[in-house]
Amino acid sequence: MKAIYLTGFMGAGKTTVGELLAEKLNLPVLDSDQQIVKKLNMTIKEIFDQHGETFFRDAETEMLKELPTEDVIITTGGGIVIKDENRALMKENGQIILLHADIDIIYDRVHSDTNRPLASKKTKDELHALYHSRVAFYHDCSFTVDTSNKEIEEIVNEIISRLK
Ligand SMILES: Nc1ncnc2c1ncn2[C@@H]1O[C@H](COP(=O)(O)OP(=O)(O)O)[C@@H](O)[C@H]1O
Numbered sequence: 001m002k003a004i005y006l007t008g009f010m011g012a013g014k015t016t017v018g019e020l021l022a023e024k025l026n027l028p029v030l031d032s033d034q035q036i037v038k039k040l041n042m043t044i045k046e047i048f049d050q051h052g053e054t055f056f057r058d059a060e061t062e063m064l065k066e067l068p069t070e071d072v073i074i075t076t077g078g079g080i081v082i083k084d085e086n087r088a089l090m091k092e093n094g095q096i097i098l099l100h101a102d103i104d105i106i107y108d109r110v111h112s113d114t115n116r117p118l119a120s121k122k123t124k125d126e127l128h129a130l131y132h133s134r135v136a137f138y139h140d141c142s143f144t145v146d147t148s149n150k151e152i153e154e155i156v157n158e159i160i161s162r163l164k
Pocket residue numbers: 008009010011012013014015016017078109110147148149150151152155
């Protein structure tokens with residue numbers, strides 16, 4: 001089976017949902033952010049603070065190329081879709097499942113997390129604007145699952161029922 005990539009904005013639930021999905025499908029799960037953190041031995045915040053977003057984006061593309069592409073679930077960072085190269089790699093190597101949640105819910109989930117540099121100092125309107133600047137890139141996917149007001153188990157069951 002080709003890779004399953006979970007995409008979506010920060011706080012949509014990619015990392016959390018991916019873990020239970022992997023357990024239920026008996027597949028390994030790898031989170032692109034966690035793999036970058038491990039490789040560079042720095043937190044996401046440290047990478048952004050010390051090297052900037054462009055450096056992080058390059059590390060993200062490099063990681064995407066290093067990750068396995070068969071019999072695996074890859075949970076991605078919310079900004080992975082902004083590069084054409086990343087979207088092409090994911091499309092070629094697997095199927096993309098988009099997780100979506102309402103902006104009010106996203107804001108509640110992420111605004112106090114200091115390890116999300118692109119969310120931690122933003123107002124709800126600013127976060128919404130960032131989402132809007134990316135929304136077209138998220139649409140290139142096999143299907144979308146709304147994670148607003150749903151338990152993780154329900155989301156995972158919906159994904160499994162819709163997988164080809
Ligand atoms: N369906 C959900 N219901 C309630 N809280 C959730 C749900 N999905 C994720 N969360 C919480 O929201 C935060 C962000 O989830 P996470 O999986 O890290 O999202 P992502 O990887 O998409 O940024 C975490 O604190 C997580 O526990």
